[in-house]
Amino acid sequence: MKKRIVVTGGSGKAGKWIVKDLVAQGYEVLNLDWKLPESPLCQTQIVDLTDLGQVHNALSQHSIRDRQPVEAVIHFAAIPQPFIYPNDVTFRNNVMSTYNILEAAANLDIRKVVLASSESSYGIVFAEQFFAPNYLPIDERHPLLSEDSYGLSKMVNEATGEAFHRRTGMQVISFRLGNVLEPEDYPRVRQTFTNPEERLRILWSYIDVRDMAVACRLAVELDGLGAQSLILSAEDTSSDLPSEELIRRYLPELTEYIEHLPERTGFLSNAKAQEVLGWKQQHFFMDQ
Numbered sequence: 001m002k003k004r005i006v007v008t009g010g011s012g013k014a015g016k017w018i019v020k021d022l023v024a025q026g027y028e029v030l031n032l033d034w035k036l037p038e039s040p041l042c043q044t045q046i047v048d049l050t051d052l053g054q055v056h057n058a059l060s061q062h063s064i065r066d067r068q069p070v071e072a073v074i075h076f077a078a079i080p081q082p083f084i085y086p087n088d089v090t091f092r093n094n095v096m097s098t099y100n101i102l103e104a105a106a107n108l109d110i111r112k113v114v115l116a117s118s119e120s121s122y123g124i125v126f127a128e129q130f131f132a133p134n135y136l137p138i139d140e141r142h143p144l145l146s147e148d149s150y151g152l153s154k155m156v157n158e159a160t161g162e163a164f165h166r167r168t169g170m171q172v173i174s175f176r177l178g179n180v181l182e183p184e185d186y187p188r189v190r191q192t193f194t195n196p197e198e199r200l201r202i203l204w205s206y207i208d209v210r211d212m213a214v215a216c217r218l219a220v221e222l223d224g225l226g227a228q229s230l231i232l233s234a235e236d237t238s239s240d241l242p243s244e245e246l247i248r249r250y251l252p253e254l255t256e257y258i259e260h261l262p263e264r265t266g267f268l269s270n271a272k273a274q275e276v277l278g279w280k281q282q283h284f285f286m287d288q
Contacts, residue, residue: 002028004068005220006059008049008101009077011037014116014180014209018074021213028068032058033077049077049097056104072112072220075101079150082126087149094153095160102164102172110170114219117158117174117229119268120151125201132251136261137269138203140176140229158229165227172226173219178205178233178268180212186288193240200250203267204237208283218277230276233268238285243267 005022009015010031019041022029029042032055036044047058061067077097079090098115105113120126122138123145134142146152154176161172179202181189189206192198215232219225237243243261247254261267264285273279 002026003071004028004030006030006032006070006073008032008047008073008075008097009116010042011035011044012076012080013182014177014212015076016041017182017209017213018076018216021210021217025217030058030070049100050093052100052103055097055100056107059101059104059108059110070105070108070110072114073101073105073110074114074216074220076116078116078153081120082148082150091149091153094150095156098153098157099160102160102170106164106168106170112171112220113161113164113173114216115157115161115172115174117154117176118151119176119178119202119205119231119233120148121146121154121158121176123147123151124203126151130201132253133203133267136247136251136254136267137265138231138267139269140231140272162227170227171223172228174227174229175212175215175219175232175273176229176268177212178202178207178231178266179238180209181206181238182209183288186285189238189285192238196239196241196246197250199238204239204246205233205266205268206238206285207233208281208288211279211281211283214282215273215277215279218279222277225276228272228276230273231268231270232273233266233270234283234285235266235270235281236264236284236286237266239264240286 010019011033031044032047126148158174
């Protein structure tokens with residue numbers, strides 16, 4: 001029998017690619033979302049993830065047609081950035097939906113959860129005043145300095161995942177995602193080559209949805225990972241300029257403190273994701 005994986009937000013930009021990859025790899029997938037997908041690939045349930053009762057019921061095998069238990073949850077449903085809703089709504093939605101997924105998974109003995117965290121947790125993206133990172137490339141040890149409700153919600157969610165691991169031993173992997181790009185996004189981003197400052201706040205990061213989907217699958221296929229936060233960002237940038245030229249122009253205060261970043265090396269290091277998951281980037285910006 002195929003293993004069942006639940007994907008939350010499987011109707012959205014990132015989630016639909018996770019669903020597509022899992023289905024292609026032979027998994028039975030259940031999508032939990034507030035809307036139906038444009039192109040159904042699996043069963044979808046309409047669920048309010050901020051309601052613990054609904055989440056508990058949706059993850060229970062008794063709410064699924066064949067009553068097959070859930071092996072893991074990949075939780076990508078969220079308000080995707082600040083300022084779409086009032087700050088408190090963004091924070092409450094993202095934090096409570098994540099807590100509810102983890103609480104229901106713990107109660108139902110679902111042993112693996114993957115969370116969508118964000119580069120926004122480092123605070124640079126939505127800061128009132130732009131600031132440079134402490135060092136480059138950024139890795140998982142860099143301080144989390146968010147001051148906005150969205151980035152703060154991601155910081156809280158990572159801590160929540162660690163708490164559930166301590167309580168239950170549940171494996172929880174939180175991916176600090178770079179700017180997620182679908183294939184059709186690349187031409188639009190190339191237009192920013194003439195104005196590199198447009199992507200300064202995200203440090204020219206990106207992650208292809210197809211590489212992201214593979215990482216999510218690996219995070220539920222592997223055992224013994226504990227609770228970890230992993231940067232999931234490309235090892236190249238979304239700019240046509242050499243990385244050290246970008247630093248000279250836009251981050252001059254870091255020039256004396258960086259390691260050598262040849263050619264278009266990315267500013268967010270995915271080395272830990274490669275080490276922990278055996279994941280390798282397959283889709284590079286200039287090849288798309």
